[in-house]
Amino acid sequence: MVFLTVARWMPQRFKTSPSRFFKRMQMKRNAAKYFGRGRNCYVIGVLRMLRSMRHSTEQQARKSEMLDRLYETRISAACLEHGMDKRYFLTSLGEFDINLNRESLSNLAIYEPRTFQSLTEFVKMRS
Amino acid sequence: MSGQTLPSHFVKNVIQNGVGRHVCQLQRITISFCKSHAASVGVRDFIENYLLDFTKANPGVVVYLKPRRNRKPVLAADFLSGYTEEVSLNKCDKDTVAQWVGLLRGRSGVQIQRLRKDWHTDTPSIQGIWHPFMFKDTRLNTSDLRDRSLSEYVSPYKSATQKLVEQHRQASERGDQIDNKNLEGTEV
Numbered sequence: 148m149v150f151l152t153v154a155r156w157m158p159q160r161f162k163t164s165p166s167r168f169f170k171r172m173q174m175k176r177n178a179a180k181y182f183g184r185g186r187n188c189y190v191i192g193v194l195r196m197l198r199s200m201r202h203s204t205e206q207q208a209r210k211s212e213m214l215d216r217l218y219e220t221r222i223s224a225a226c227l228e229h230g231m232d233k234r235y236f237l238t239s240l241g242e243f244d245i246n247l248n249r250e251s252l253s254n255l256a257i258y259e260p261r262t263f264q265s266l267t268e269f270v271k272m273r274s
Numbered sequence: 275m276s277g278q279t280l281p282s283h284f285v286k287n288v289i290q291n292g293v294g295r296h297v298c299q300l301q302r303i304t305i306s307f308c309k310s311h312a313a314s315v316g317v318r319d320f321i322e323n324y325l326l327d328f329t330k331a332n333p334g335v336v337v338y339l340k341p342r343r344n345r346k347p348v349l350a351a352d353f354l355s356g357y358t359e360e361v362s363l364n365k366c367d368k369d370t371v372a373q374w375v376g377l378l379r380g381r382s383g384v385q386i387q388r389l390r391k392d393w394h395t396d397t398p399s400i401q402g403i404w405h406p407f408m409f410k411d412t413r414l415n416t417s418d419l420r421d422r423s424l425s426e427y428v429s430p431y432k433s434a435t436q437k438l439v440e441q442h443r444q445a446s447e448r449g450d451q452i453d454n455k456n457l458e459g460t461e462v
Contacts, residue, residue, distance in 0.1 A: 179279045203277075228409055258399040260408055 218249035225256035229267040239270040282388040302336035307347040317347040319368035353383025
């Protein structure tokens, strides 16, 4: 038998869990820029917050891939300027044991363009 | 979501601090407390027991005390960079208050935020940042806007004349017999 009488006399705020305030605070912090009730109401906003967290987790794995594609675009543009194919350039660098990743190569192409030119000249000479 | 909502910034530290003489980045602390309420007991104990030792050890930090009736105790720390941080000392004991003060004393005046990049340079480029005219013919610098030759169509494919000229040149390099009959009037 469960005795509920005494518990029924207690005020509502003592029956809810102590972390209620903090859960709602967390939801409001994360959903501060949402539209409408998703910003203010816990039950609606928490679903949106959890979905965005899920999206972030999934995107973490894809972030490096996306950045690599961006770097390859930049390397491709720099290679074409020096009359070279991007794929040929990258595979040749790997063959000659010049282990620069795409991020470094695109940074060189932007900030140290003569170094990048010398890399393309190197590949042309050695091929 | 959090990336947009929670603030983030690039690295901006007082990196040169400590290269010469170390300068304490905490400018002043302002302790607002109640003289009678139970929530400020720890703060009052701190002021009685630990505060004067702190002020003697840190003469460069200005301490303001604000007794305000029926308010919760708060510690506001102002840094040399202009950043202010407020810490709630509600129901904290005197050791906790001392820990907070000690933490703020050692901090640089930079707000704790997500760093977008964990490096920074004032000189990102030694050779000069790439621009579209870097590897182009410098003839363009002195060309006239009305120069028609710059508007000529450049074909990616070789014309028949060009192919024949190239064949002739290669043949002459190889030392073959050249038949000049059909090439009169063409520049070789």
